[in-house]
Amino acid sequence: MKKLFKGVMRSGNFSTNRLDAFSDGVFAIVITLLVLELHVPVVKGPYISEELIQGLVDLLPKFISFVVSFVYISIYWVNHHQLFHMLKRADRGVFWLNSLFLMCLTFIPFPTAFIGSYPSEPVAVIFYGVAMLATAVSFVVMKSYIFYVGRLVDPNESKPSRFYLLVGPLLYVLAVFLATVNTQFAIAIYLLVPVLYFFAGRLED
Amino acid sequence: MKKLFKGVMRSGNFSTNRLDAFSDGVFAIVITLLVLELHVPVVKGPYISEELIQGLVDLLPKFISFVVSFVYISIYWVNHHQLFHMLKRADRGVFWLNSLFLMCLTFIPFPTAFIGSYPSEPVAVIFYGVAMLATAVSFVVMKSYIFYVGRLVDPNESKPSRFYLLVGPLLYVLAVFLATVNTQFAIAIYLLVPVLYFFAGRLED
Amino acid sequence: MKKLFKGVMRSGNFSTNRLDAFSDGVFAIVITLLVLELHVPVVKGPYISEELIQGLVDLLPKFISFVVSFVYISIYWVNHHQLFHMLKRADRGVFWLNSLFLMCLTFIPFPTAFIGSYPSEPVAVIFYGVAMLATAVSFVVMKSYIFYVGRLVDPNESKPSRFYLLVGPLLYVLAVFLATVNTQFAIAIYLLVPVLYFFAGRLED
Amino acid sequence: MKKLFKGVMRSGNFSTNRLDAFSDGVFAIVITLLVLELHVPVVKGPYISEELIQGLVDLLPKFISFVVSFVYISIYWVNHHQLFHMLKRADRGVFWLNSLFLMCLTFIPFPTAFIGSYPSEPVAVIFYGVAMLATAVSFVVMKSYIFYVGRLVDPNESKPSRFYLLVGPLLYVLAVFLATVNTQFAIAIYLLVPVLYFFAGRLED
Numbered sequence: 001m002k003k004l005f006k007g008v009m010r011s012g013n014f015s016t017n018r019l020d021a022f023s024d025g026v027f028a029i030v031i032t033l034l035v036l037e038l039h040v041p042v043v044k045g046p047y048i049s050e051e052l053i054q055g056l057v058d059l060l061p062k063f064i065s066f067v068v069s070f071v072y073i074s075i076y077w078v079n080h081h082q083l084f085h086m087l088k089r090a091d092r093g094v095f096w097l098n099s100l101f102l103m104c105l106t107f108i109p110f111p112t113a114f115i116g117s118y119p120s121e122p123v124a125v126i127f128y129g130v131a132m133l134a135t136a137v138s139f140v141v142m143k144s145y146i147f148y149v150g151r152l153v154d155p156n157e158s159k160p161s162r163f164y165l166l167v168g169p170l171l172y173v174l175a176v177f178l179a180t181v182n183t184q185f186a187i188a189i190y191l192l193v194p195v196l197y198f199f200a201g202r203l204e205d
Numbered sequence: 206m207k208k209l210f211k212g213v214m215r216s217g218n219f220s221t222n223r224l225d226a227f228s229d230g231v232f233a234i235v236i237t238l239l240v241l242e243l244h245v246p247v248v249k250g251p252y253i254s255e256e257l258i259q260g261l262v263d264l265l266p267k268f269i270s271f272v273v274s275f276v277y278i279s280i281y282w283v284n285h286h287q288l289f290h291m292l293k294r295a296d297r298g299v300f301w302l303n304s305l306f307l308m309c310l311t312f313i314p315f316p317t318a319f320i321g322s323y324p325s326e327p328v329a330v331i332f333y334g335v336a337m338l339a340t341a342v343s344f345v346v347m348k349s350y351i352f353y354v355g356r357l358v359d360p361n362e363s364k365p366s367r368f369y370l371l372v373g374p375l376l377y378v379l380a381v382f383l384a385t386v387n388t389q390f391a392i393a394i395y396l397l398v399p400v401l402y403f404f405a406g407r408l409e410d
Numbered sequence: 411m412k413k414l415f416k417g418v419m420r421s422g423n424f425s426t427n428r429l430d431a432f433s434d435g436v437f438a439i440v441i442t443l444l445v446l447e448l449h450v451p452v453v454k455g456p457y458i459s460e461e462l463i464q465g466l467v468d469l470l471p472k473f474i475s476f477v478v479s480f481v482y483i484s485i486y487w488v489n490h491h492q493l494f495h496m497l498k499r500a501d502r503g504v505f506w507l508n509s510l511f512l513m514c515l516t517f518i519p520f521p522t523a524f525i526g527s528y529p530s531e532p533v534a535v536i537f538y539g540v541a542m543l544a545t546a547v548s549f550v551v552m553k554s555y556i557f558y559v560g561r562l563v564d565p566n567e568s569k570p571s572r573f574y575l576l577v578g579p580l581l582y583v584l585a586v587f588l589a590t591v592n593t594q595f596a597i598a599i600y601l602l603v604p605v606l607y608f609f610a611g612r613l614e615d
Numbered sequence: 616m617k618k619l620f621k622g623v624m625r626s627g628n629f630s631t632n633r634l635d636a637f638s639d640g641v642f643a644i645v646i647t648l649l650v651l652e653l654h655v656p657v658v659k660g661p662y663i664s665e666e667l668i669q670g671l672v673d674l675l676p677k678f679i680s681f682v683v684s685f686v687y688i689s690i691y692w693v694n695h696h697q698l699f700h701m702l703k704r705a706d707r708g709v710f711w712l713n714s715l716f717l718m719c720l721t722f723i724p725f726p727t728a729f730i731g732s733y734p735s736e737p738v739a740v741i742f743y744g745v746a747m748l749a750t751a752v753s754f755v756v757m758k759s760y761i762f763y764v765g766r767l768v769d770p771n772e773s774k775p776s777r778f779y780l781l782v783g784p785l786l787y788v789l790a791v792f793l794a795t796v797n798t799q800f801a802i803a804i805y806l807l808v809p810v811l812y813f814f815a816g817r818l819e820d
Contacts, residue, residue: 004404022229024637028637028641032644032648033240035723038722040728108240110243121257123254198711213609227434304481315445414814439643439644509686517653519651524655531664
């Protein structure tokens with residue numbers, strides 16, 4: 001079974017340009033769809049101005065989750081480009097692992113809306129972390145496949161360190177565990193990760 | 206009438222690059238729109254955590270239909286590229302048959318949401334199968350037109366076997382019939398088709 | 411005022427490739443968004459199967475308006491490409507008239523949902539016709555500007571006949587007038603126009 | 616801290632083509648999503664025709680905000696292209712400032728729906744102005760960074776005047792202040808800005 005599976009993955013020959021262009025389209029769309037989860041407050045009655053202000057205040061968690069998810073997707077966009085820029089050729093394994101990653105990526109608006117609606121509920125905070133963990137893991141799996149299994153990059157290209165590959169997923173595992181104790185610790189990690197990437201991430205392509 | 210119709214189809218001259226790029230855009234959008242059918246559960250009251258968990262459990266059929274439709278669209282994306290890669294030139298027939306295929310493709314979020322909402326209702330399970338059948342048939346018709354009617358590929362290119370062309374549509378016909386007896390058999394086929402493609406599909410481009 | 415306006419329009423220099431790519435993106439998105447107006451019927455109770463079937467039957471006008479609008483947008487896509495393929499260069503006039511056309515195009519999902527919700531109401535049938543008329547007129551104005559005002563195409567390119575330019579808009583004017591008397595006549599014209607284009611349209615690019 | 620921040624921003628090397636293509640995708644999507652805020656009126660009863668007409672009349676502010684936001688986004692699209700056309704190379708600073716600008720841009724459908732729903736409420740009119748101000752400021756910051764900090768354009772390229780950079784943001788500051796006194800003055804400015812750009816904007820690329 002494992003041999004058959006590996007045989008399927010290592011076969012085929014894709015143009016990386018095309019995979020890249022398709023992925024780019026998905027990135028552009030999912031980052032723009034995030035706004036659709038922000039709904040205009042519906043209010044009536046004599047105190048409409050006060051209620052609209054209250055409505056905006058109530059939306060604050062949704063605004064924050066919109067911003068955080070936007071930044072995450074931007075960072076993934078850069079990392080995805082970096083990775084595909086190094087790729088000499090793609091096989092079926094790259095195609096399927098990229099599809100898996102894009103599936104996690106297109107799913108992001110749902111946990112974003114969920115945590116934005118219930119920012120103090122452990123269920124929602126955990127769910128957001130699990131979704132982000134899945135996205136990070138799918139990216140790391142694809143990257144590891146490209147470097148270590150498929151050997152689809154130039155041999156002179158420096159391999160990513162195991163530490164670098166695992167730090168993102170481990171932070172989300174930590175956040176998910178913390179969320180069971182205190183949701184604010186978990187949210188702090190969600191806000192911290194983009195800042196880490198800003199200062200530490202290799203963003204060259 | 207038939208002659209006039211054929212005359213119209215065989216005329217014209219399109220750049221395949223452009224048709225391909227436009228189709229790619231549609232693919233990227235429709236695969237990303239699937240997430241919009243996942244709505245955050247709305248709950249209130251003292252047992253909010255329990256109800257949110259229940260809300261997520263209730264969404265399970267929608268999550269599954271999201272994944273299955275995502276995989277289907279990924280597979281069509283590969284097959285579409287493979288096909289258009291072989292195309293030397295396109296006539297009006299390719300344009301219209303491609304539009305018909307894209308129409309079926311953009312329709313997919315609706316049956317996906319439908320079966321996700323009523324996973325045990327024969328009507329919804331049949332409807333999903335019919336929509337998938339229509340998509341498969343429109344793709345096979347376009348492919349057959351390109352190879353057998355339009356002769357728009359290199360004559361050295363090996364023609365697809367009739368068996369290969371028909372196996373997808375026939376599986377959906379089977380699923381639709383089974384759904385009238387037992388919806389779970391039909392759903393099993395819907396889950397099986399992507400697995401078949403994973404192991405048997407020619408995914409080269 | 412008129413002179414100032416004309417001075418503004420005739421200035422500037424755009425890459426047509428870029429305008430074309432941007433327009434293509436808008437086309438791909440708007441054609442895919444049409445499906446979002448199809449909502450899964452919400453039913454409950456002991457006769458759920460019967461009600462779901464009834465729900466699908468009730469959606470029939472929406473399915474039809476989905477298909478018709480899809481075909482319209484496909485036809486505009488071809489015509490837009492044909493036009494921009496002939497363009498040697500673009501000035502601000504082309505940019506603004508193209509924006510006007512794209513605005514009408516992105517608006518189409520609204521009248522499509524409107525006529526799909528109230529297929530026998532004159533208001534909805536007239537509104538659909540007016541929206542289609544606006545789209546057709548904005549395209550004809552852009553085309554006329556390119557050929558007659560801006561002279562932005564190769565002088566050897568044959569100019570479109572005035573008859574050809576006006577037949578689309580005039581059919582919609584007719585449909586809007588007929589809708590005040592009998593909505594079915596108007597709907598017949600909406601269904602007829604794509605068929606006309608299929609047989610008579612120049613779809614070469 | 617400031618030095619570290621500047622070091623991060625000035626590092627890295629991006630292909631401007633790719634940033635441009637990604638931004639184009641976001642532009643095309645957000646301009647097309649605006650229509651999703653227009654909902655078909657839901658009416659019943661014996662006076663359905665009259666109520667549908669009333670429903671359309673009630674949508675008038677939404678139609679207007681749709682048109683105004685469409686024009687704004689079109690103008691930003693041109694200005695963005697102009698700017699990126701001059702760019703010789705991009706660093707991380709351009710990437711992050713462009714992401715910030717795109718985040719403001721993708722947010723536009725929300726204030727558009729908000730002012731369309733409550734066109735006479737100061738809260739909504741101010742909010743629209745603040746959102747437009749944020750978008751304008753993020754664009755000016757990116758443009759200033761490119762010209763004055765990053766020096767990423769050809770030295771022969773004429774620098775934009777400070778007046779030209781500030782006139783847009785200042786108009787929105789004015790509108791926000793006016794909205795606290797009289798919402799109609801503010802709305803007049805929102806309608807005026809696109810007209811100003813039409814006549815005075817450099818739209819060459």
